[in-house]
Amino acid sequence: MKIRGTQAILECLLEQGVDTIFGYPGGTILNVYDELYHYRDRLRHILTAHEQGASHAADGYARSTGKVGVCFATSGPGATNLTTGIATAHLDSSPVVFITCNVGESLLGKDSFQEVDITGIAMPITKAAFLVRDASEIPSVMRQAFAIAASGRPGPVLVDFLKNVTAPDQLVDYTPVPAERQADALDDIRALRSRMAVPAPKETKIEGLLDLIRKAERPLLLCGGGVVRGRAHREFLTFAERLDAPVAITVMGGGGIAGDHPLVTGMIGMHGSRASNTACDECDLLIAVGCRFSDRVATDPSSFASQAQIVQIDIDRSEFDKNVLTDLHITGDAKEVLAVLNAQLEPQHHDAWKEQILSLLPAPEVLPKDGPLTPGQVMEVIDQNAPEGTIFATDVGQHQMWAIQSVHFRYPGQLLTSGGFGTMGFGLGAAIGAQAGNPGKRVLHLTGDGCFRMNCNELATVEHYGFPIISVVFNNGTLGMVRQWQNLIYGKRFSETTLDRGPDFVKLAEAYGLRGWRVQSREEMEQAFQQALDCGAGAVIDCVLDIDEMVRPMVAAGTPVTKFLLN
Numbered sequence: 001m002k003i004r005g006t007q008a009i010l011e012c013l014l015e016q017g018v019d020t021i022f023g024y025p026g027g028t029i030l031n032v033y034d035e036l037y038h039y040r041d042r043l044r045h046i047l048t049a050h051e052q053g054a055s056h057a058a059d060g061y062a063r064s065t066g067k068v069g070v071c072f073a074t075s076g077p078g079a080t081n082l083t084t085g086i087a088t089a090h091l092d093s094s095p096v097v098f099i100t101c102n103v104g105e106s107l108l109g110k111d112s113f114q115e116v117d118i119t120g121i122a123m124p125i126t127k128a129a130f131l132v133r134d135a136s137e138i139p140s141v142m143r144q145a146f147a148i149a150a151s152g153r154p155g156p157v158l159v160d161f162l163k164n165v166t167a168p169d170q171l172v173d174y175t176p177v178p179a180e181r182q183a184d185a186l187d188d189i190r191a192l193r194s195r196m197a198v199p200a201p202k203e204t205k206i207e208g209l210l211d212l213i214r215k216a217e218r219p220l221l222l223c224g225g226g227v228v229r230g231r232a233h234r235e236f237l238t239f240a241e242r243l244d245a246p247v248a249i250t251v252m253g254g255g256g257i258a259g260d261h262p263l264v265t266g267m268i269g270m271h272g273s274r275a276s277n278t279a280c281d282e283c284d285l286l287i288a289v290g291c292r293f294s295d296r297v298a299t300d301p302s303s304f305a306s307q308a309q310i311v312q313i314d315i316d317r318s319e320f321d322k323n324v325l326t327d328l329h330i331t332g333d334a335k336e337v338l339a340v341l342n343a344q345l346e347p348q349h350h351d352a353w354k355e356q357i358l359s360l361l362p363a364p365e366v367l368p369k370d371g372p373l374t375p376g377q378v379m380e381v382i383d384q385n386a387p388e389g390t391i392f393a394t395d396v397g398q399h400q401m402w403a404i405q406s407v408h409f410r411y412p413g414q415l416l417t418s419g420g421f422g423t424m425g426f427g428l429g430a431a432i433g434a435q436a437g438n439p440g441k442r443v444l445h446l447t448g449d450g451c452f453r454m455n456c457n458e459l460a461t462v463e464h465y466g467f468p469i470i471s472v473v474f475n476n477g478t479l480g481m482v483r484q485w486q487n488l489i490y491g492k493r494f495s496e497t498t499l500d501r502g503p504d505f506v507k508l509a510e511a512y513g514l515r516g517w518r519v520q521s522r523e524e525m526e527q528a529f530q531q532a533l534d535c536g537a538g539a540v541i542d543c544v545l546d547i548d549e550m551v552r553p554m555v556a557a558g559t560p561v562t563k564f565l566l567n
Contacts, residue, residue, distance in 0.1 A: 005135035005170040006035035009099070009161075012142035014042060016179050018070050020061060020436050022046045022054040026074025028114065029101035031166035033072075046436055046465065048429065049457040051078050055085020056429025056455075057436070058096045062089075064391055064413040064434040066231060068149050069096040075103060076114030079160070080121065084423060086156050087125040091420025092252060093229050095154035097145045098122075104164040105133065119160050127155040133162055135170035140188050146179070147189055151196040153316040154229055198315055201332040206340055208328050209287070212309055213345065216285035218353045219245040220305075222268065225252025225419065226290015226314060226334045228412040233257060235338035236289060243287075244348045246357045248276035250291055251404060254415035259408030265357060269297040270555050271401045275360035277553075277561040280305050282357075287311045290334045293323040294420065295557065301325075303560040313337050369522055375399070375474060377522040378543050379406035381529055382444065382472065389414070390442045393431035395451030396422045397481040399474035401551040403446045425454030428471065432458060435467040442468065442533070449475040449499055456505075459512040462538035469539075470532045473505055476545040484550050488565050498547075509540035518542040 003011070009032060013021070021043055025033045036045060048054040051073045058069030073082050079100045089096045102108070103115045119129040128148045130141050138161075145157040164170070182189040213219065221243055227236045233256050240247050240263055247257055248268035257264060266273035268280060280286065286308040291297065293312075298304040301324050309327040312320055313334060320329040330337055367376050379402055392407060393416040394400040400417055409415045416434055418426040431445040447455075452473050462469050474480070479497040486494050509516030515535055517528035525543065532539040554566040 001174060002171045003174050004035065004168060005138050005172050006032050006166050008138045008172050008174045009142060010035055010039050010043060011174060011176065012139055013070060015143070015176060016068065016146045018043065018068070020044045020046060021070045021072055022048060022057040022061070022433065023072030024048060024051045024054055024074070024078060025072070026078045026114070028075040028103060028163045029072060031163065031168065032099075032101060046432065046461065048432070049460045051081035052085055052425065053429040053432070053455060053458040053461065055082045055096075055098070056088065056426050057433035059085060059089045059094045060393060060416050060430030060433030061437040062094050062096050062433070063416050063430070065437040066413065067437070068146055069094070069433065071096060071098045073098070073100050074114070075101055075118070076116050078114075079116055079118040083121060083125065085429075086122055086158065088418050088421045088423045088426055089156040090125045092418065093154050093225065094156065095149040096156045097149050098156060098158045099161070100158065101161045101163055101166060102131075103162070105162050108162065119158060122158040125156070126158050129158040129160070131160050131162070132165055135165045135172050138165070138172055139174050143182055143186065143189055144192055147182070147192050148196070151193060152198050198333050199331060201330050201337045201340055205328065205330045206344065209311055209330065209341065210344060212285055212311065212328065213243065213348065217350070218283045219243060219285040219287065219350065220279045220283035220308070221245050221247045222286060222288040222291050223247055223249045223253035223256040224289055224291025225250065227253055227256030228290075230290065230315070230334040231412050232290070232335035232338055233412055235335050235342060237261075238342045239338045239345070242342065242345050242347050244350050244354070246275070246279045246354060248272070248279060250297055250419075251417060252419040253291070254404055254417070255409040255412045258410045263354070265361065267404055269561065270299055270557065271405070271551050271553065272555070272561065273361065274553060274564070274567070275357050277555070278360055279357045281307070281560070281562045283308045285309050285311070287313070289313045289338070290315070292319045295323070298324050299555050300558055300560045371521070373520050373522060373525060373543055373545060375402045375545060375549055376406070378472065378474065378525055379403065381522065381525045383407055385526070385529055385533070386444060387442045387533070390444055391416065391434045391438060393417070393427045393434055393443060393445050395427035395447040395455070396424050397448045397451060397479070398484065398549070398551050399446050399448045399480075402474070424451040427451065428455040428458045428462070428469075431469045432461055432467060435469055445469055445471040447471060447473055448480055449473055449477065449505075450479045452505065456508060459509065459514060459538065459540070463513045467538055468536050471540045473540065473542050474545060475505065475542050476547050476549055478547050480549065481551070483547070484554070487548065487550070488554070489556065505540055505542040515539040516542065518544065520544045
């Protein structure tokens with residue numbers, strides 16, 4: 001049947017099971033938004049305060065639901081405002097389809113008003129970037145975009161439509177095809193999925209790993225972001241318990257295995273636990289699942305797991321031997337590879353090794369009930385009082401590390417954080433996306449005073465849509481992580497990191513129509529957090545902390561993981 005091109009765009013979204021779009025309109029995408037008016041009973045649109053907030057919201061929606069997120073923006077600055085969010089999704093393998101519109105064909109390449117080559121800009125930070133110049137291509141390109149975003153290693157895709165392609169007189173042939181049937185019914189999607197298919201793990205590789213496992217006396221298992229993205233948490237748990245070995249977790253691996261499981265040794269790397277980093281240094285077999293060995297994990301690649309045979313299991317073969325040289329690597333989907341291993345691996349026993357490593361875990365810290373408020377007290381109050389299953393969205397910096405060290409994440413999508421790109425300003429948008437996609441769950445936004453300045457405009461979105469998101473601001477009056485480096489490495493030369501300026505975050509919350517509290521003691525934190533939970537609306541808690549609070553432990557970049565600057 002013949003329908004308008006803009007109809008085809010939205011019908012393709014419905015085909016893919018999309019229910020929510022995050023975005024911000026403008027001139028070149030106005031034809032699409034005009035069509036969206038007629039679909040408002042089937043497609044919910046969340047209007048954010050800024051395109052970057054929309055990009056992070058679509059990303060947070062994708063990470064927390066496991067579905068593909070969708071984001072709309074107009075041309076020029078609207079499109080370029082997405083780039084930080086696109087790069088954030090790219091580095092953390094989050095499936096988001098970004099849809100923009102550009103100037104018309106007759107204006108293209110003439111430095112027209114709000115013209116930019118967004119496909120060229122986005123090419124290095126997407127899995128694919130399409131420029132659609134002919135309306136007849138709309139159904140095929142839209143379907144390809146979703147297939148690419150979700151297939152193999154997930155990631156962002158950009159589709160840019162010329163404005164004339166979305167004109168009301170542009171009619172296209174469209175036949176509805178449910179997403180689950182497209183690989184069988186449509187030649188282009190079938191060919192695309194065939195090219196992107198992840199190979200089954202080779203039996204020789206599986207046998208090689210099983211042989212290494214049976215010979216190992218000190219194995220260590222590493223839970224990376226691929227376990228979370230692949231929703232392979234159940235298979236990973238079975239494998240960990242059969243391996244009977246310590247389990248370290250990367251920042252992106254939070255929720256891949258319950259943080260309070262008896263085998264878990266905590267985070268690994270720059271701010272990793274003594275137990276995890278020591279296990280890495282002393283193990284004779286390291287099995288990394290869905291981990292790319294970034295510089296925050298392998299702080300010194302030449303000494304990383306130097307006594308071990310290193311095995312890497314990853315869906316993306318380009319990650320092998322990129323950062324750390326491996327002795328064996330297995331290409332495959334984490335869930336599938338682990339299922340094959342579980343079917344063949346008999347239970348192992350490593351009691352002495354486990355006792356050696358797990359004994360390095362610190363005893364639970366007994367925090368004071370009075371005195372000035374500390375980050376540990378803030379996290380303890382949150383951990384003890386947050387409802388079961390609460391989703392945590394963080395920004396980037398000290399508060400991010402305190403949260404990951406303190407909270408026992410139990411399922412994929414419970415922790416939303418920018419690990420690869422380290423995006424300050426990610427948290428509130430991601431929290432909005434998570435709340436939109438998980439209306440039955442509480443969502444907490446943990447942020448620092450530096451990060452919050454970068455995304456607090458989205459409090460308007462929180463208030464307007466009635467999202468009961470609580471923003472907890474770790475306010476130490478500085479760019480805390482940078483100051484920590486200045487303290488330890490740069491001779492206490494605090495160059496441009498002190499934030500001795502506004503705004504007053506309580507008054508800011510009130511200006512947006514939300515509740516706000518300032519707390520300076522544990523008692524005040526407990527009261528404010530409970531009131532924020534009870535009010536059932538968005539809220540901000542401004543936690544006043546000492547300017548020189550530090551994240552412990554810490555390993556300097558470029559040094560071995562056991563060479564702690566701070567214990």
